[in-house]
Amino acid sequence: MSNKRVNSDLLSTLILMIKVRMVEEAIANSYHLGKMRCPTHLSIGQEAVPSVLSSFLNEKDLAVSTHRGHAHYIAKGGSIPEMLAEIYGKATGCSNGKGGSMHLIDKSIGFMGTSAIVGNSIPIGVGLAMGLKLMASDRIAVIYLGDGATEEGVFYESLNFAVVRELPVLFVCENNLYSVYSSLACRQPREREIYRVARSMGLDAVKLDGNNPISLADEIEPLINKVRTTSRPIFIECDTYRLREHCGPNFDDDLNYRNESELKAWKVRDPINCLVSHLGLTQNDVMKIKEGITFEINEAFDFADKSSFPAMSEAYTGEFAV
Amino acid sequence: MSKRSEITFVQAINDSIRQAMEIDKKVLCYGLGVTDPKAVFGTTEKLEQIFGPDRVFDIPCSENAITGIGVGAALLGYKSVMTHQRLDFFLLAMDQLVNSAAKWNYMFGGNTPVPITIRLILGRGWGQGPTHSQNLQAWFAHIPGLKVVSPSNASDAKGLLIASIFDPSPVVFLEHRWLHNSKSDVLNDSFSVEIGKANVVKSGSDITLVTSSYLVAEALDAAEYVLNSFGISSEVIDLRTIKPLDTDTILASVKKTKRILCIDPGASSFSVSSEIIFRIIENLDHKSIEAISKIGMPDIPEPTSYALTKNFYNNADDIINKVLDMFGHTQLQKPIIRKQEHHDVPGKWFTGPF
Numbered sequence: 001m002s003n004k005r006v007n008s009d010l011l012s013t014l015i016l017m018i019k020v021r022m023v024e025e026a027i028a029n030s031y032h033l034g035k036m037r038c039p040t041h042l043s044i045g046q047e048a049v050p051s052v053l054s055s056f057l058n059e060k061d062l063a064v065s066t067h068r069g070h071a072h073y074i075a076k077g078g079s080i081p082e083m084l085a086e087i088y089g090k091a092t093g094c095s096n097g098k099g100g101s102m103h104l105i106d107k108s109i110g111f112m113g114t115s116a117i118v119g120n121s122i123p124i125g126v127g128l129a130m131g132l133k134l135m136a137s138d139r140i141a142v143i144y145l146g147d148g149a150t151e152e153g154v155f156y157e158s159l160n161f162a163v164v165r166e167l168p169v170l171f172v173c174e175n176n177l178y179s180v181y182s183s184l185a186c187r188q189p190r191e192r193e194i195y196r197v198a199r200s201m202g203l204d205a206v207k208l209d210g211n212n213p214i215s216l217a218d219e220i221e222p223l224i225n226k227v228r229t230t231s232r233p234i235f236i237e238c239d240t241y242r243l244r245e246h247c248g249p250n251f252d253d254d255l256n257y258r259n260e261s262e263l264k265a266w267k268v269r270d271p272i273n274c275l276v277s278h279l280g281l282t283q284n285d286v287m288k289i290k291e292g293i294t295f296e297i298n299e300a301f302d303f304a305d306k307s308s309f310p311a312m313s314e315a316y317t318g319e320f321a322v
Numbered sequence: 323m324s325k326r327s328e329i330t331f332v333q334a335i336n337d338s339i340r341q342a343m344e345i346d347k348k349v350l351c352y353g354l355g356v357t358d359p360k361a362v363f364g365t366t367e368k369l370e371q372i373f374g375p376d377r378v379f380d381i382p383c384s385e386n387a388i389t390g391i392g393v394g395a396a397l398l399g400y401k402s403v404m405t406h407q408r409l410d411f412f413l414l415a416m417d418q419l420v421n422s423a424a425k426w427n428y429m430f431g432g433n434t435p436v437p438i439t440i441r442l443i444l445g446r447g448w449g450q451g452p453t454h455s456q457n458l459q460a461w462f463a464h465i466p467g468l469k470v471v472s473p474s475n476a477s478d479a480k481g482l483l484i485a486s487i488f489d490p491s492p493v494v495f496l497e498h499r500w501l502h503n504s505k506s507d508v509l510n511d512s513f514s515v516e517i518g519k520a521n522v523v524k525s526g527s528d529i530t531l532v533t534s535s536y537l538v539a540e541a542l543d544a545a546e547y548v549l550n551s552f553g554i555s556s557e558v559i560d561l562r563t564i565k566p567l568d569t570d571t572i573l574a575s576v577k578k579t580k581r582i583l584c585i586d587p588g589a590s591s592f593s594v595s596s597e598i599i600f601r602i603i604e605n606l607d608h609k610s611i612e613a614i615s616k617i618g619m620p621d622i623p624e625p626t627s628y629a630l631t632k633n634f635y636n637n638a639d640d641i642i643n644k645v646l647d648m649f650g651h652t653q654l655q656k657p658i659i660r661k662q663e664h665h666d667v668p669g670k671w672f673t674g675p676f
Contacts, residue, residue: 064394096431105430112397113430117421123387124422127394134350134376134400141394154417157387164382318432319466321490 005217007279013055013213014275017047018286019293020071021272023080026297027070027087031249035305036087038100039116043071045211045243048271049174050075052216053142056224060137062110062128064121065144067102068242069114072144078106080297084304091310092303098318110139118179119145119152122171126158129169133231140168140227148179150194151187156201162233163202170227171198171235174210176242181257198235210238211271214278241266325510331501334476334508335365335441338483339403341512343373346401349487351378352388353405353441362405363443363502385411389418392438393426401437401487408676409442409496410453423492424467435490439483444498444587446536446635447666448674451626457535457588457619460597462494463565469517470564472496472587474538476506478562481515489517496564498536498587499676500668520568522575526557529613529645530575532598533585534561536668537636541585544641547659554649564594569601576602581613583644585636590618613648617641632665 024042031040043050046068054075057063065072073083079094086093087101095103102116112128115121125143132139149155150173162169173194177184188194199205204226208219216238223234243266245252253263276286329337343349351369353362357380361367370378381388385406392402406412412419419440427434445454462470469491473479479497486493523538524545531541538560545556557575561568576582582602584595595616602614617636625631639660643653667673 094431095429098431099429103429105434107434112394113426113434115421117417120390120417120421123390123418124394124397126387127391128397129394130391131395131398131400134395135398154384154386154390157382157384158390160382161384161387161391318428320469321427321432321435321437 005214009055010214010217010275010279013051013217014272014279015289015293016051016054016075017213017272017275018289019297020047020051020074022290022293022297023074024070026301028244028249030301037089038087038102039247040087040101040249041068041247042244042249043068045266045270046174046176046240047071048213048216049172049210049238049240050144052213053172053220053224055217056221057142059109060139061142062112062125062132062139063142063144064112064125064128065114066121066146066149067114067116068146069102069104069144073104073106073111073114076106076111077109078104078111081300081303082106084300085307088304088307089309090304090307091314092307096314097310119149119154122149122158123154126162126167126169129162129167130165133165133167138228140170140224142170142172144172144174146179147173147175147177147184147194148187150197159198159201159203159233159235166232168227168231169233170224171203171233173235173237174240175237176240178242178246178258180246181255183257193237195235195237198237203233203235205235205237207237207239210240211266211269211274213271213275241269243267326507327510328505329476329508330503330505331476331479332364332503334480335483335497336367336369338480338487338512339366339369340372342403342484342487343369343377345512346488348399349377349401349403350395351403351405352381354381354383355407356380356405362407363499366405385415386418389415389440390422393418393422393436396436396438397434401439403439403441403487405441407443408445408454409458410456412440412442419468420465424465427491428467436492437488437490438492439486439495440492441495441497444496444535445676446498446500447631447668448672448676449626449628449666450624450676452623454676455624457496459496459564459588460592460594463594467491468565469493470496471517471562472535472564473562474501474535474560476504477508478515478521480508481513482517482562484512485514485517488514493517496535500536500672503669503671515562518563518566518568520571521560521562522557522571523560524556524558526555526579528555528579529581529583529648530557530559530572530579531583531585531641532559532561532572533587534564535587537585537587540636540638541641543638543659544645547638547642548645552646552649552651554645556645567597567601569605572598573602573605576606576611580611581648582615583641583648584616585641586616586618588618589621590616591621593618615644615648617644628666
């Protein structure tokens with residue numbers, strides 16, 4: 001299958017993944033300066049799923065996501081300067097400084113919000129899908145969630161509703177094996193797989209390798225088309241791995257909550273390296289790609305840094321819509 | 323002259339949803355039982371036949387997700403009227419109410435309205451018990467981003483429900499089951515009652531009685547009695563909106579009467595009444611105020627037994643005695659004016675089960 005895919009498409013996906021990684025690393029590198037004063041959950045290692053997925057979405061498709069939402073936002077096309085300004089708490093931030101890293105929005109490209117509460121944005125996405133269906137459009141809603149969210153009651157309520165009402169929604173579960181430091185093994189029975197739970201509820205559900213952009217592209221494209229044409233929900237579970245700490249700019253492996261060999265194995269499966277080698281690119285090629293992105297990222301940080309803070313009086317606006 | 327009709331609270335609710343749905347195709351109505359044969363005590367009768375199953379539908383028992391779904395649909399401009407046959411069931415939806423509905427506009431920078439209306443029916447009597455009878459108006463009012471309304475009659479129910487549906491913010495609509503059969507004179511056409519405006523339902527000069535929902539009728543009866551028997555003139559304020567609270571109307575009244583009794587349909591402690599009394603103390607010269615008091619529900623869960631609920635709710639007799647106490651009169655032996663056969667029903671029309 002993969003050889004059918006045009007390499008230029010995969011190259012675009014690679015560039016997007018590298019961009020997401022570079023933004024996240026730049027956040028990590030300057031977090032210690034104390035200018036990004038909010039909890040920040042980096043997506044490093046988990047870039048493949050949103051980057052591949054977004055290549056099959058358009059600006060009118062909608063998405064919601066989680067506390068770990070930077071990659072989803074950037075991949076959907078969200079403004080990077082406005083995201084960084086938001087993390088800096090600036091008036092120019094995508095949520096005017098009221099949301100921070102965990103509350104990102106860019107309605108201009110269909111990114112409808114992220115939530116800090118586990119599972120919280122799942123029904124919001126289902127409601128968006130209900131609206132899209134009522135509008136008789138061919139747009140779809142994408143809901144990013146983690147493995148932890150599948151333990152919340154609202155997950156089951158939302159899947160059930162999407163099936164009963166036949167809504168055009170793609171549930172994307174990024175299973176990175178940990179909810180903070182609690183492993184999946186202590187949270188769910190070992191023999192049960194998340195996608196099978198979803199399937200038992202009446203959705204088409206599959207498990208995909210979330211760190212292999214090539215196979216992901218092959219498998220996700222027909223699924224998105226199916227949601228679009230049939231207006232029925234589909235669930236995908238994508239295995240992936242967070243390479244940095246749960247929350248913050250550093251690594252947390254000194255806590256020994258993850259097995260060393262497990263970590264090593266996932267590092268080998270870095271999705272960016274996977275695609276670089278598939279496309280036969282050299283380190284020099286990758287350097288050139290990075291050079292092309294560096295300016296844009298520097299500009300974005302500059303924008304965030306130089307933007308003004310909102311006036312204190314702004315805190316008292318917006319409780320009620322007008 | 324616009325036409326008016328004498329209709330029940332139930333009919334008023336039904337009319338307002340139907341008219342809102344006629345005005346705006348993006349108004350939706352859903353909730354458990356909305357399309358079943360009993361149609362939520364008749365309040366959603368025939369709506370599915372008129373507007374079709376895309377806009378009016380029954381739902382799974384998923385209060386939390388349904389609330390979030392309403393928020394999601396609101397982001398595309400859909401105005402949902404959600405219905406819960408008891409407030410108590412809706413407690414499963416606190417995450418979506420508090421973390422999503424109430425905050426979405428604020429936390430994403432103020433340009434993301436969430437026009438949803440959540441009808442919560444308040445139970446009382448006939449053994450509704452601990453989990454079918456709670457009025458948590460103070461809870462909801464405590465949450466930034468929510469509006470809370472609580473009509474006392476059919477006309478306000480219609481006007482406030484239409485205002486709620488077209489309000490760009492989430493509104494918790496507290497609807498008392500015992501009011502469902504009450505009738506009043508209501509405009510046939512669609513109209514709004516402004517959210518945030520209390521109603522002085524009876525003017526008076528000696529004491530201000532502030533209340534809402536089912537207790538407005540009790541307060542009016544008590545006011546009539548203390549006037550006729552003791553010459554005490556009560557001004558009765560029906561809050562109509564719990565939040566935003568119409569502080570100005572209350573302050574203006576208390577400035578005149580110098581006495582206030584808050585009659586709260588919720589638990590007495592940490593209540594809306596407590597907040598009202600604070601605002602009076604904060605805003606008025608305390609030397610000019612002669613008496614401040616409140617009565618509310620006891621701070622215990624509602625019991626179920628007919629025997630245990632006998633003196634559980636405050637009625638006109640309790641209000642009369644409290645007023646007399648505030649004026650230094652001796653309290654009267656009950657029953658005073660409430661000589662009903664059964665304390666646990668609003669009238670002969672209510673024969674259970676809920």
